[in-house]
Amino acid sequence: MDIEAFLGLLSPEGQAVLAEAGGADTGEDALLTTASKLRERHPAELVNAALTQVRLRERARAKFGPDAARMYFTPAGLEQSTRANVAAHRARRFPAGASGVLELGCGIGADLIARTRAGVRSDAVDLDPLTAEVARANVDALGLDRALVTVRVNDATEEDPSGYAALFADPGRRTARGRVFDPRSYQPPLDTVLDLAGRVPAACVKVAPGIPHEAVPDGAEAEWVSVGGDVKECALWLGGMAGGVRRRATLLPADAATDATTGSPTAWTLTPVPGLDAPEVRAWGRYLYEPDGAVIRAGLVAEVAELVGGGLADPHIAYVTSDTLLPTPFASAYEIDAVLPFSLKRLRAELRRREVGVLTVKKRGSAVDVDRLRRDLGFGRGAKRPGRSGRGGHGDAELTLVLTRVGDDPVALLTRPAR
Numbered sequence: 001m002d003i004e005a006f007l008g009l010l011s012p013e014g015q016a017v018l019a020e021a022g023g024a025d026t027g028e029d030a031l032l033t034t035a036s037k038l039r040e041r042h043p044a045e046l047v048n049a050a051l052t053q054v055r056l057r058e059r060a061r062a063k064f065g066p067d068a069a070r071m072y073f074t075p076a077g078l079e080q081s082t083r084a085n086v087a088a089h090r091a092r093r094f095p096a097g098a099s100g101v102l103e104l105g106c107g108i109g110a111d112l113i114a115r116t117r118a119g120v121r122s123d124a125v126d127l128d129p130l131t132a133e134v135a136r137a138n139v140d141a142l143g144l145d146r147a148l149v150t151v152r153v154n155d156a157t158e159e160d161p162s163g164y165a166a167l168f169a170d171p172g173r174r175t176a177r178g179r180v181f182d183p184r185s186y187q188p189p190l191d192t193v194l195d196l197a198g199r200v201p202a203a204c205v206k207v208a209p210g211i212p213h214e215a216v217p218d219g220a221e222a223e224w225v226s227v228g229g230d231v232k233e234c235a236l237w238l239g240g241m242a243g244g245v246r247r248r249a250t251l252l253p254a255d256a257a258t259d260a261t262t263g264s265p266t267a268w269t270l271t272p273v274p275g276l277d278a279p280e281v282r283a284w285g286r287y288l289y290e291p292d293g294a295v296i297r298a299g300l301v302a303e304v305a306e307l308v309g310g311g312l313a314d315p316h317i318a319y320v321t322s323d324t325l326l327p328t329p330f331a332s333a334y335e336i337d338a339v340l341p342f343s344l345k346r347l348r349a350e351l352r353r354r355e356v357g358v359l360t361v362k363k364r365g366s367a368v369d370v371d372r373l374r375r376d377l378g379f380g381r382g383a384k385r386p387g388r389s390g391r392g393g394h395g396d397a398e399l400t401l402v403l404t405r406v407g408d409d410p411v412a413l414l415t416r417p418a419r
Contacts, residue, residue, distance in 0.1 A: 001074065003130045005049040009072075010137060014050070017042045021050040022069075026058075064110075070141045072134045077108035080174060082206070085252050086225055086232060087114035089267050090204065093241055094120045099165035104156035104196065109135035111168060111206075112151075116144045123164075125154040157188050161196055166241065167203040169193045181208060183215055190215070194238075202240035209234045209297055213247075222247055226294035228254025229332075234297070245271045249294040251329055268329040270300050278302055280311035282321065284339050288402060288415055289320035289331040290362070304331050314406045317365040325418050334400055334415035342368075342403065342410035348377055350414065355395025363403035366410060373403075 008014045017038065024034045031051070038047040056078055060068035063083045073081075082090075091114035094101055098121070106112050106124035112135060115122050126132045136151045161167045172187035173180045183190035190207065194217060197203035209224055209231045216222045221237040226249070237243060251268045279302050291304045301318045305311055307330065310322030325333060340346060351359065359379050361370045402413040 001052050005045045009049045014046050017046045018050040021054045026054050072137045081108050082110040087111045091115045091118040095165045096120045097165050101166045102161045102164040104169040106135050109138045116148050121148045124151045129153050161200045164200050167197050167200045170206040173208050197238050203238040205236040207234050224294040224297040225250045226292050227252045231293035247298040249298040249300050270330050273303050276302050279305035281315050282311040284313050285321045285323040287322050288334045291331045295330050333418035335418045336415050338414040340412045342412045356397045356399045357395045358398040360400045365405045366403040368403050
């Protein structure tokens with residue numbers, strides 16, 4: 001999609017084509033037929049742009065909820081955009097004063113939208129003209145106050161943040177060859193962004209969740225965010241917006257995208273406990289706690305162990321064990337039925353004896369190939385109920401198999417979600 005085609009989509013004729021395409025069948029089997037019918041009455045460029053938007057909007061529902069039906073996207077912009085509930089959570093920390101926020105690399109405008117809804121004035125820039133047009137279109141499509149928003153095309157490194165109350169930056173972490181993990185290879189590089197951030201009283205920089213702790217600047221707060229248990233990103237809070245802690249884990253529920261319109265998404269936050277010692281190393285107890293990925297990234301496993309009165313079976317593996325069931329949003333709890341030395345033959349016999357038909361496999365600190373193990377145990381790859389498909393399984397019982405190690409010894413835990 002080029003910029004001319006996109007701007008044509010915003011015209012009255014383009015909107016009519018988009019509405020018609022939105023009511024048509026755009027599934028893989030029907031797409032060609034739908035496109036042919038639309039091209040009989042409308043320019044091909046408009047039809048192609050409209051169908052692209054319809055399909056992107058469908059994909060965007062997971063990130064943006066009902067807003068996706070009115071928004072505009074590019075494929076790369078959608079993939080790299082912040083989920084609506086994450087952006088809404090972040091927007092609450094920005095100042096709403098007259099000096100406003102300078103956003104570098106606004107993309108399709110997810111964070112810009114959230115801050116505008118929170119009443120924060122923003123000037124946003126993006127290097128790509130099409131992406132900037134999409135961001136402007138999203139501000140208008142969602143009926144936001146244009147007095148609070150400007151979007152310009154410019155190189156972020158040429159911006160002067162002086163005079164702004166805060167800066168937000170989302171440097172590019174993807175190239176034509178795939179994801180970029182080295183902060184020095186961000187576009188612009190993280191060091192360049194941090195230099196710009198140092199010129200304002202406060203700043204937030206979105207980075208990859210795998211950022212090493214040693215790459216977090218002195219005085220900054222690193223906040224790892226997960227959605228529905230899946231770690232999505234890390235945000236570096238600088239200057240006046242740093243929260244007085246070095247590390248933070250924030251958990252948002254998976255279904256909270258629709259909460260973005262309220263400006264107050266549900267969130268659970270865990271921060272370091274001053275003076276807390278490393279968890280004790282102990283034998284397996286009655287329960288296994290699997291800390292959320294954001295908790296692990298933030299190095300807060302000891303805090304979870306303290307919450308549930310537990311310890312670690314292995315000091316290097318982030319599985320907490322306890323004899324007490326204390327529900328916490330920061331970890332999933334499983335009741336341990338058995339702890340076995342890892343043995344394919346013994347596992348196969350145990351699953352048959354327990355009449356297991358639904359098997360979930362988790363691992364941490366184990367080199368076992370999970371897909372191959374499932375097949376070797378008589379469970380088809382990815383099958384939810386292999387006993388009913390004829391590809392394996394031995395009954396209707398459900399079980400979670402946890403593969404890990406204690407020291408150098410591989411261990412298999414037979415567990416069930418604790419209730």
